[in-house]
Amino acid sequence: MISMINNEQQPQYFLQIPMFLNGLGLTTTDKQVYAAAYTMLNVNKICFMSNARIAEVVEVKPNTVAHSISKLVDMNLLKRKLVYKEGTKEVDKRYLYLPDTPLDENTLPHVSEYNTPLYKNTKPHVSEYKDNRLLNKSINRLNNNMSSSNEHDHSDAKEIIAYLNDKADKHFRNTQSNYKTIEARLKDYSIDDLKSVIDNKCSSWLNTDMDKYLRIETLFRASKIDGYLNEKIDTRNTGGEVHGIDF
Structure with a gap:
């Protein structure tokens, strides 16, 4: 489930951590950072969350996120596209995508597009699911499992x-x-x-x-x-x- 806060999408309720990350020498934080990007990639095929936004999701510092992303890119688990401000070497935007997913630069989103109906209509909000018993049951079970897991793990x-x-x-x-x-x-x-x-x-x-x-x-x-x-x-x-x- 993806929500949008301050014009920037982020995962809500669920982070998808692929099993293939195990045994690669990644820290728990590395896996959570990957999961934040991966969850969004499964919806949008591209992740444009900033380090600060990912840091909020994972509950670490932005510089820790930057370190993890560099590590994931070096291991070819993620690809990174930097967009610079015209005529400068200053980074304007950063996109993350999967190595096996070609990046079509002609379809890259821009900040000004985040508020368009296209993006708004593709972002589910909690209020839309207030009567969805199956989803609410899943979320409650997930929260209970996470609380139990955190208590013992x-x-x-x-x-x-x-x-x-x-x-x-x-x-x-x-x-x-x-x-x-x-x-x-x-x-x-x-x-x-x-x-x-x-x-x-x-x-x-x-x-x-x-x-x-x-x-x-x-x-x-x-x-x-x-x-x-x-x-x-x-x-x-x-x-x-x-x-x-x-x-």
């Missing part, structure tokens, strides 16, 4: 805990409190980002007097993670004095 958090235990020789357990801390950060950062934080801090803290701070609540504290992620790795690991650490 902590595979991403478990992956981070296992990675930390392996890198830092720790024994953190798969507990709800650890899941909560990690999953809160996964709303804004990718799994690879969290692993990089672990790598960075293990490089400088492992086997030093700071070793005790190689723990989940320290590494993934909201106020600290961005700094840890952007640190240059200290390969010397000398155990020298560390400044500016506020635990």
